[in-house]
Amino acid sequence: MLYAIGTGMPSTNQKKPDADSDPEFTVNYKEDVEMNKPQVVSVKTRENVKKVEIAVLYPNGQAKMYRSRMRDGVGKVELTVPMPGKFLSSVAVYGSGGIKFLKDFSFTGSRPAELELEPGTRANSELEKIRNRVIKLPDNFHADAVRAWPNSTSYAQSLQNLTFSISDSYSDLKKGKLVRNKNVKIPSYIFGSGNFGTVFKITCDSGDYALKCFTRAAFDLAERYYFISSYLSGINLPMLVGFNYLPSAVRMISKPSQYYPVLRMDWIEGTSLNSYIEKNYNSSILMKRLADEFLNTMISLHEYGIAHGDLSGDNILVSDSGKLTLIDYDGMYVPPFSGRIAPEKGHEHFQHPARGNHYSEDLDNFSVLVIYLSLYGISRKPELWKYNDNDGDKLIFSSGDFLNPEDSAVIRDLKSIGGRTRKLAILLSQAAGMDPLWKGIEPIRIKGLR
Structure with a gap:
């Protein structure tokens, strides 16, 4: 087996936590562990510390926290390795004032050589495959060229006539109805405004939608939403809303020759x-x-x-x-x-x-x-x-x-x-x-x- 020793120096993602007071902080672990055998992580420091915690992200996406007391600057934690794949881990050592030291590490769970790969299983988890997917823009990718964006008032005026304002490419929205916001004192069609745009509600035969109309945007707006929607496709995350980026979707009364992109999202009550x-x-x-x-x-x-x-x-x-x-x-x-x-x-x-x-x-x-x-x-x-x-x-x-x-x-x-x-x-x-x-x-x- 291969063994790795961590020096305890802080990563570039954190401020140095008392490193000078204990330069001998070490973390010992096996880089490769046979499935169903324990991974024993040993932590050593000269500091007066109380406990050690290890957070582990399993190859199947589940996470678990392990804890142990520190005695005379030494602590040992036994991790379970129930499956093959890569285990992402992080060690935190606590003193009286909170976290004293932090180190990230990873190790691999491997199958015994004599075991055959069971049908439907892979050394790399589905989660890891999803995270490592390569997504490329299609050759026919289209992004609207927009120099200046309309304001909220212009969108509100134009959307009151969906037959005029919505492109023929989106017939469902074009036949829909703009909904007035009854939750505000002053009559308005606006349901929300954010850093990049304004949200309206449209009722269609296929359901109710939130239409986000951009009042400003990052230069790579279309590309960003393509990558986001492509990555999220096939992932069951109920806390996120279904959406579609619609290029060349809406035009203004003041400038009928220019169509602007919008984001169509499922309407969520809450x-x-x-x-x-x-x-x-x-x-x-x-x-x-x-x-x-x-x-x-x-x-x-x-x-x-x-x-x-x-x-x-x-x-x-x-x-x-x-x-x-x-x-x-x-x-x-x-x-x-x-x-x-x-x-x-x-x-x-x-x-x-x-x-x-x-x-x-x-x-x-x-x-x-x-x-x-x-x-x-x-x-x-x-x-x-x-x-x-x-x-x-x-x-x-x-x-x-x-x-x-x-x-x-x-x-x-x-x-x-x-x-x-x-x-x-x-x-x-x-x-x-x-x-x-x-x-x-x-x-x-x-x-x-x-």
Whole structure:
């Protein structure tokens, strides 16, 4: 068997955590382990640490957290290897102030030489195949050449006459009906506005749709949505909305010769996360259930290498049954985008203070912790909702809390609750000083914090 020794030096995705105080932090593990035999991971450090945790992503997409106490700077964790394939793992060592050291590693589970490959099984998991799919633009790919985009008012005026405004290529929409928004005081056809566009509702014979009309867009808008839709095809992720990018779909009254692309999405009934909390924050049961539902949702996305890119109260809908749906995919990351820069930076009250053009599957890590801690904290202490201040652009945290965690009233309040809430608040404070893509707060690690 081959053995690998990790030096414990921090990766480029994180700030250096006390490395100088213990340069001899090591992680020992086998690079190849025969299926159904244990993988024993040994961790050693001279630091006064309390426990070690190892998060493991199995080849079949399932995730599991292992824990062990540290004694005299030494800890051992035995991992199960029930299947062949690649196991992605991360070691975290905890001291009194939170995570002291962090190291990522991977190993391979192999079949015994005497065993034949069972029908229907492969060494590489379906999840790994999906993440590594090669997606290319078709030769006949078409992207609209747009120099200047219409504003919301122009779209609203034109869409009131769908026979005129919708291209003949989309007959179902052309025969539909524009729906007025009855949930606003001033009469309007607009159901929502975001960083890149405005949303309208159209009822057609085939169903109800949300039509996102772009008021500005990244230069590679059409290409981005092609890659996103191609990657998501065939993946069952119920938290995402079905959508189609429609090139040359809508024209304006003021410029009938120019057609603009739109995004057609399945219409989802639900209330925004902020509105749901406002209505139910006094119910500890509903808030805890919502927190768990949110974290499990984000774990599933992360397993497929997907990041939403702009998690916020506006982009999360909650149904009456508590089911979550994520909307607005303009900033979404999928594996085919590896090496690119992010098209947007997201809502500041949900993002890492140092977020720039960072772009990877870990893009949501900080936002997930912000939202989960908000929901979990409210389930323990409903009065925390006072920090929202009737602001629809945040939950209980503001960007200033991330810049100066030690001076944050809401973080102090969360720490005073004690237990797991205190640990999560400490972890958030620590994460604010780390790299924006720090893997120490991956969703599965947040779930494993006890």
